Amino acid sequence: MRKIVLFTAVAGLLMSGGAMAADAAAGKAKSGVCAACHGADGNSMVPMYPKLAGQHATYLEASMKAYRDGQRTGGNAAIMAPMAKGLSDADIANLAAYYSQQAHK
Amino acid sequence: MRKIVLFTAVAGLLMSGGAMAADAAAGKAKSGVCAACHGADGNSMVPMYPKLAGQHATYLEASMKAYRDGQRTGGNAAIMAPMAKGLSDADIANLAAYYSQQAHK
Numbered sequence: 001m002r003k004i005v006l007f008t009a010v011a012g013l014l015m016s017g018g019a020m021a022a023d024a025a026a027g028k029a030k031s032g033v034c035a036a037c038h039g040a041d042g043n044s045m046v047p048m049y050p051k052l053a054g055q056h057a058t059y060l061e062a063s064m065k066a067y068r069d070g071q072r073t074g075g076n077a078a079i080m081a082p083m084a085k086g087l088s089d090a091d092i093a094n095l096a097a098y099y100s101q102q103a104h105k
Numbered sequence: 106m107r108k109i110v111l112f113t114a115v116a117g118l119l120m121s122g123g124a125m126a127a128d129a130a131a132g133k134a135k136s137g138v139c140a141a142c143h144g145a146d147g148n149s150m151v152p153m154y155p156k157l158a159g160q161h162a163t164y165l166e167a168s169m170k171a172y173r174d175g176q177r178t179g180g181n182a183a184i185m186a187p188m189a190k191g192l193s194d195a196d197i198a199n200l201a202a203y204y205s206q207q208a209h210k
Contacts, residue, residue: 049161050164056151062153063180066179074170075176
């Protein structure tokens with residue numbers, strides 16, 4: 001019986017594409033460099049930099065990947081592309097989880 | 106004296122690049138087509154589409170212009186580029202004013 005439960009849990013995790021794996025605490029730890037523009041909790045005080053707090057995690061992930069993968073060239077891309085360059089998919093998922101869970105102010 | 110006051114007002118408006126000219130009501134009137142993805146008040150219920158409510162107007166303007174001007178190709182660009190294509194700078198400023206003034210939920 002234990003094996004079935006274990007197998008189901010692992011299969012569920014794999015099938016979810018690791019979506020459940022996002023770790024907001026790890027995202028917070030990774031967010032230090034982002035705070036300069038986006039604010040420590042994602043409530044940017046600079047009009048040119050977006051507020052990330054309370055934004056959809058899925059959208060945040062897609063945006064970071066678009067910057068990382070060179071699919072955004074205008075606006076803040078000159079700043080964001082190098083920032084995103086070194087991020088892994090897991091880093092991006094964790095950062096997105098962290099900011100999406102912050103209260104928008 | 107009246108001429109000086111008038112001149113100062115016009116000069117101020119011109120120097121501000123028309124920034125004061127943004128009209129949130131006109132933005133709301135223009136936002137009908139945006140509501141399908143972003144929600145009537147900018148609080149998108151679809152994780153792939155960003156919440157616009159309470160976002161910085163300056164950032165919203167830069168994003169819409171980046172889509173309009175082909176500087177964003179990844180993520181939602183396939184949807185957003187045609188949407189933004191027909192927007193004038195004034196439309197964009199008005200839409201940004203409208204959404205930035207909405208309460209984030």
